[in-house]
Amino acid sequence: MSALRPYEILVIVDPRPTDEEVAELLTQLGEQVKSLGAEVTKMENWGKRRLSYDIRKQREGTYAVFDVSAEPATVKEFERQLRLNESVLRFLSTRVPIRKKARPAKTPEVLEEVV
Secondary structure, three states, X not given: OOOOEEEEEEEEEOOOOOHHHHHHHHHHHXXXXXXXXXXXXXXXXXXXXXXXXXXXXXXXXXXXXXXXXXXXXHHHHHHHHHHHOOOEEEEEEEEOOOOOOOOOOOOHHHHHHHO
């Protein structure tokens, strides 16, 4: 089994359902990705926002972001399931780079000792 990698998955949902129905859909999507073997570390609902252009005759969409740790194959399968979901207008999966800790900068005293 390969290591889990961090991903950010942005989902734009149809704005016509009520807030409760959207919250239920987002909970279902979170459970769906968990059932595939991923770990959902955070889920944020950004609410309704105006789209840059119409998508399926909609001018607005409800935005949500999932922070997920998963294998690439798991994310690919989740994307396939999102394509089949009619409530999802668009989605974008992005692999988040792992940041390494920066080394402390050398102070002038240390630089003088080296010279």
